[in-house]
Amino acid sequence: MGAHVSVASVIWHDLECGAYRADLPLWRELARSQGTGTILEIGAGTGRVTLDLARSAHAMIAVERDDELAAELTRRSRGLPVEVVCADACYFELEARVSLCIVAMQTVQLLADRPAFLRCAHASLTAGGVLALAVLGLDVQPFEVELDADVVEHRGVRYASAPTALRETGEQVALERRRTTFDGSAGSVSLDVTTLARLEPATLAAEGIAAGFAYRDLLSVPPSAEHVGSQVVLLEAIPR
Numbered sequence: 673m674g675a676h677v678s679v680a681s682v683i684w685h686d687l688e689c690g691a692y693r694a695d696l697p698l699w700r701e702l703a704r705s706q707g708t709g710t711i712l713e714i715g716a717g718t719g720r721v722t723l724d725l726a727r728s729a730h731a732m733i734a735v736e737r738d739d740e741l742a743a744e745l746t747r748r749s750r751g752l753p754v755e756v757v758c759a760d761a762c763y764f765e766l767e768a769r770v771s772l773c774i775v776a777m778q779t780v781q782l783l784a785d786r787p788a789f790l791r792c793a794h795a796s797l798t799a800g801g802v803l804a805l806a807v808l809g810l811d812v813q814p815f816e817v818e819l820d821a822d823v824v825e826h827r828g829v830r831y832a833s834a835p836t837a838l839r840e841t842g843e844q845v846a847l848e849r850r851r852t853t854f855d856g857s858a859g860s861v862s863l864d865v866t867t868l869a870r871l872e873p874a875t876l877a878a879e880g881i882a883a884g885f886a887y888r889d890l891l892s893v894p895p896s897a898e899h900v901g902s903q904v905v906l907l908e909a910i911p912r
């Protein structure tokens with residue numbers, strides 16, 4: 673899979689997100705319990721979740737804003753029941769409704785206009801369809817220390833990404849990573865900062881209810897050695 677990759681954004685995305693597995697059993701079980709309906713994933717990246725479910729014969733629609741990640745997901749999903757839509761999660765429309773919408777890996781905390789996203793998600797779901805949203809778990813604590821780097825080598829270039837800090841500032845949580853590349857003779861170092869909105873499950877549930885959902889459940893994904901845990905808010909679309 674990685675052998676074809678040449679776009680830096682794809683390499684960094686795979687390195688920083690691609691190896692996470694702890695949440696997959698939860699998405700598989702939700703997909704199984706929803707039956708045969710099409711599943712929508714929001715912010716699908718290069719397809720960690722979408723491809724996993726599509727390989728179990730679930731029909732998938734993957735919305736991803738980044739055109740390079742969307743193109744790579746299109747390439748990786750050849751032969752699988754996956755439709756990739758390159759769009760902003762806050763302003764999208766589907767041709768047919770789906771029965772389950774998955775928002776993994778705290779992606780909902782990246783969205784600039786959550787109420788707009790919730791309206792789009794509601795309009796995309798069948799009556800009784802489920803919206804599942806992962807938010808940062810309770811175990812998350814600020815830190816400022818360089819952790820072990822994830823490393824990959826691609827076409828003679830070594831890419832390393834090490835978390836260096838997690839800062840809570842007012843309404844936001846910022847995860848900082850040091851990214852380094854080295855091709856054997858020269859290297860580069862940069863700081864990547866991912867900023868998430870602070871978001872409690874109860875707040876998200878209340879926003880969902882305002883957008884036409886009913887609260888259904890709160891599940892959790894335990895922390896792993898390398899990743900924080902998450903809480904997963906389940907909402908059910910009520911017909912308007």
Ligand SMILES: C[S@@+](CC[C@H](N)C(=O)[O-])C[C@H]1O[C@@H](n2cnc3c(N)ncnc32)[C@H](O)[C@@H]1O
Nearest residue numbers: 689715716717720736737738760761776777779
């Ligand atoms: C943390 S990654 C998660 C990727 C994938 N869902 C997974 O679990 O491995 C967040 C993804 O959401 C995408 N994203 C962020 N904001 C978005 C938006 N407004 N609309 C669509 N996608 C977005 C990013 O480009 C990135 O691919």
